[in-house]
């Protein structure tokens with residue numbers, strides 16, 4: 001069989017841990033990491049959700065997905081390792097019962113903290129969620145008095161949330177506002193036993209690898225958000241059937257509620273490096289043409305055009321012709337301030 005996986009994916013890590021505990025050989029299940037983490041189109045018929053992990057049968061014509069379903073399936077395979085859902089139907093039912101109730105709840109809370117990382121609007125919710133998860137986990141460990149949730153070894157209950165727990169701890173290396181259970185807590189001992197377990201140590205990515213992945217992921221998210229801002233750059237074309245003049249452009253701009261403070265002439269072939277302002281900026285063209293270059297958007301303005309650029313939007317201004325450009329500048333504050341961003 002083939003397990004279609006993705007690096008640093010907590011759902012794939014669940015299956016990875018399961019495979020190690022069950023001692024499933026690479027002949028039985030071979031792990032495949034498609035290039036660039038792109039889901040292979042030839043198997044979308046098998047898993048239209050296109051999620052990792054997906055398990056492909058030997059003939060590669062059939063298969064299924066969902067980490068928890070795959071975990072249950074590998075528990076039925078013939079192999080030397082311990083079962084992860086227990087040895088009989090009663091044990092399995094108890095594990096499933098615990099998963100459906102306590103464990104799912106703990107995982108949801110840890111996952112909330114992990115997935116909201118980097119979003120300042122969600123920081124309080126994320127911190128509270130983590131605290132609640134640790135208090136639930138502490139209670140269960142206290143009641144069961146075992147090293148792991150099902151006894152002396154990892155079972156499906158631990159596997160369910162360990163990948164998320166490890167991601168949480170790697171996040172704490174980056175942002176110290178997130179709570180970590182105290183050294184004397186059961187949660188702390190639990191984590192220590194988990195990271196030293198033979199199915200985990202050396203197999204899952206290290207905290208450092210995970211935290212640098214989280215940082216890269218956040219950087220992508222931040223860029224996406226700033227692109228969203230770019231789509232908010234607005235261009236208003238001259239609405240009249242007579243030519244724009246200095247005073248007409250100024251009064252048109254003032255209709256937007258901006259203070260227009262500067263009539264500027266820039267020479268032909270002008271080239272202004274990347275910069276941004278901490279206020280929404282308005283520009284109105286009186287004569288000539290110039291061009292605003294945003295990360296993924298280029299806008300040329302001609303006489304009468306008005307452009308509104310949201311605060312913190314990085315842009316360059318380039319005149320792609322030899323003629324001077326005359327235009328007004330304004331903002332809601334009435335005074336200018338600028339942040340340079342060089343050529344990056």
Ligand SMILES: N[C@@H](CCC(=O)N[C@@H](CS)C(=O)NCC(=O)O)C(=O)O
Pocket residue numbers: 006008009010011012037039050051052053065066067068
């Ligand atoms: N409920 C699914 C969730 C799987 C999932 O969301 N995987 C993520 C990767 S961590 C995914 O495939 N995302 C789409 C993608 O990466 O293209 C499971 O337990 O397997």
